[in-house]
Amino acid sequence: MTSVAGTTFGIVGPLAAFPRRLAAREVERQHGHLRSGVTRRTSHVVFGRKLLERDSEARIEERLEAECGAGRRPVSENGFLRLLGLLQAPESPSVDRQALLDQSGLSERELALLSLFDAFEHDNEPYSFRDLILARKYAGLIAGGAGWSTIARSVHRSSGPVTSLTALSLEAEGREAIYARMGERLSELDGQLLLPMDRADDAELEELFQLAEEAEAEERHEEAAALYERCLSIDPGDAVAAFNRANNLGAVGRSEEARRAYLLALKLDPSFVEAWFNLANLSKAAGRPHAARECLREAIRLDDAYEDAVYNLAALEFEAGNLAEARSWWARYLELDDRSEWARNAAKGVQFVDLQLAKRSAG
Known part of the structure; x- marks a missing residue:
């Protein structure tokens, strides 16, 4: 306060x-x-x-x-x-004003006025990811001909919190009317339209996941990780959100958090082959080759045609001095891929191991 x-x-x-x-x-x-x-x-x-x-x-x-x-x-x-300390602040915000403007399409003036009349969860920056969802909806309404004041009035006709609107498909009918589409029907925002919380969460989750994927594609990894974490708060059983969050955490060097996120993804879905593979890469980079080998073995057990896992396991066995094991995995790789640059490297690995084993036998 x-x-x-x-x-x-x-x-x-x-x-x-x-x-x-x-x-x-x-x-x-x-x-x-x-x-x-x-x-x-x-x-x-x-x-x-x-x-x-x-x-x-x-x-x-x-x-x-x-x-x-x-x-x-x-x-x-x-x-x-x-x-005055009479209203509790919403959850910790993390979206600054410029990011909200850039990602929503609202103008400075529209954002200022909508914020001034409490059309968002927060009245000023930093905003929340829910505010970003709302901002995108409002930008769409304005593009459809609605005025900012029409949006603000409509928001306050709803009997629920403003974030409930993240679950509604909003449409502008001219400049002075905002409606929510429920199937084929358009209805005013009068409180009866508010969806049950589980459906609201579903709609918000879809929006958040899309925002997270966009941030990840644009290499805004910190933001993407936070968005995927928000997805997990809505759906704690989403192994893909945990996996994607781990990838983005790893991209910004937050390795231990990434490891825990991969482990969460695997706890939620033990057959998540890509999570085993990426956890192996993270373990190798952290100087834990034994853990990396175990992860790769599990990935191959789940998908014995996973070329990258087979190749990486061969390389790890070779680095550990397990030449026979390395040769076996490189040979398996060549069964899966005999044309790429990696295949040529695998063939060289087989030849090198054969040469070393022959020398040992001769000695």
């Missing part, structure tokens, strides 16, 4: 979430000041949500620009409550 002692708040427009007199009492209790309207001493301006019903978009935008130009900090209703 941030101390408001000595801070002077002004309110623009009626509050929707709580009575003004209660807010004034709490501000005074914390040795701050709350005034109707804005004076020269005002440092923070709270924008009441009922402005959305009273003023036009253009008028609200002009007022926001004026207050910011005067050096005052605009505050949403939820942001005001958080400053």
